[in-house]
Amino acid sequence: MDAVLAADDLRKSYGDVEALSGVSLSVAEGEVFGLIGPNGAGKTTLVRALTGTTAVDSGSAAILGRDPTEVDRQRLGVLPQEFRPAGRLSARELVAYYAGLYDDARDPDAVLDEVGLADAADTWYENLSGGQQRRACIALTLVNDPDVLFLDEPTTGIDPAGRRSLWGLVEDLAAGGTTVFLTSHSMEEIERLADRVGLLNAGGLVTVGEPDDLVAEYGGxxxxxxxxxxxxxxxxxxxxxxxxxxxxxxxxxxxxxxxxxxxxxxxxxxxxxxxxxxxxxxxxxPGLEEVYLSLTGEQFEAARPAAAAAAGGDR
Ligand SMILES: Nc1ncnc2c1ncn2[C@@H]1O[C@H](COP(=O)(O)OP(=O)(O)OP(=O)(O)O)[C@@H](O)[C@H]1O
The missing domain is CATH 3.30.70 (Alpha-Beta Plaits)
Structure with a gap:
């Protein structure tokens, strides 16, 4: 069948910065595609190009076989990295407001329950904790029961138990046929959720593959x-x-x-x-972290022995 998400040679520059330098990929229905890469690698730019919220310089993208700007928004859920809904609406009011934007929305309370916010449903958004706010934002992306879900660093600020319950939620959505495009700096999150992983570095996809295959090839x-x-x-x-x-x-x-x-x-x-x-x-x-470090050339691993040696020298 056709890919649910496709990118063909996407290019996008901001002045001298080449944020995307020719990215091609495709994601199948029900697949969880994990996108990793250092700060500034171009992940958010790629999400924006795929969702039609930024114009690219060249190349093309498609969601559900259509140009991203023309796809039925009812079928998409997008959680941007930075998202600040109105502060003085309760979680329930916010979800109900977003539900009102769609012809066929889910019950707001069921969605709040799904993201673990049932007990805080009547709290103003601005009074929710950081992690609860992120859960509320995730609820807003689920209210239209999307076929394709973009999650840009969804669990940033969410406590460990909350992260695990949201991972379970993403797994359930994918099992139900939702296609998920997930970006994250948490290798644990990507290892747990992603069927395939793409590593973006300096605007280019360095590698794409199943986590186990990448670890076997590059993990050491x-x-x-x-x-x-x-x-x-x-x-x-x-x-x-x-x-x-x-x-x-x-x-x-x-x-x-x-x-x-x-x-x-x-x-x-x-x-x-x-x-x-x-x-x-x-x-x-070895795990995805080793893959990431070896393919991005980052020096995280090398810095640790030096720090440990300094600590040991005090004894
Ligand atoms: N609106 C913009 N104007 C100018 N430069 C931008 C703009 N958006 C992104 N960039 C630049 O493009 C590059 C890619 O940015 P992008 O936000 O896509 O990276 P990222 O991989 O999502 O980073 P992070 O992990 O820090 O969120 C960076 O060098 C960034 O500074």
Missing amino acids: ESRLVVRTDGDADAALGSVSLPAALDATVSGDGITVHGVGPRDIGDVVAAFDDAGVVYESLVWKQ
Whole structure:
């Protein structure tokens, strides 16, 4: 079947800044497409181009087979990154107001209940907490029961339990056939929700794929990080690791590289046999965060050992 969302060579510049440098993608019905990328990568610009709220310089986009400016708004839900509805309406009044904009809207109280705001339905928007305000905004995007839902950083400011319940809501919507285009800086959110992920960097889509495939291709190795009580170099020198494995010492402690799930027992036994006393032992599997860091060239990982080494030096 045709793609629900399609972009073909979208280009958009603001003066000298190339916010989109030729982006093409397609999203199928019921798919959750996760868009990640550093600040300023062009994510919001891409959402705006796909929803017809900004004009592109060249290229084309389509939603449900139509130009984004011509698509039936009843079928779209859009949660922008910045959204400030009227402050002196209660959550229920706001949702009811937005419901009134559509021919066939859902019951406002059912929507408020779905986003966890039933108990705050009578509170003015401006008196809701930041996380509750974000939930109210999500409710406004759901009131028309959209077929295609754009969520630009939906859970920013929402507490962990609230995030999880909204993730469940997105999963239910997708299971019911809603197509979701989600941008987020939370790799946990994207890993949990996205069927496919696109990584945007400096206006270009660097890669698109299923999370597991991206992790297998770009995530790097699994590793075991051992923080010792004393001299990490001396501790490592005393350990006889299984032949196929090697290790390095950094501010994080001893990192044993390439440790698969079945190697963990042998490696721990090798440290125990050498009498190494350790503070902590953490097995780290690569995830989307490692994919993101390796493909964007960001230095987050490199900064941590230095900070840890500085802290360790005080002892
Ligand atoms: N209206 C505008 N006028 C001028 N420059 C803009 C405008 N909108 C976006 N830009 C620039 O285009 C680039 C892409 O911005 P965009 O907001 O799309 O990035 P983003 O990936 O959504 O960032 P973030 O993760 O910080 O929200 C940035 O360099 C930004 O400064």
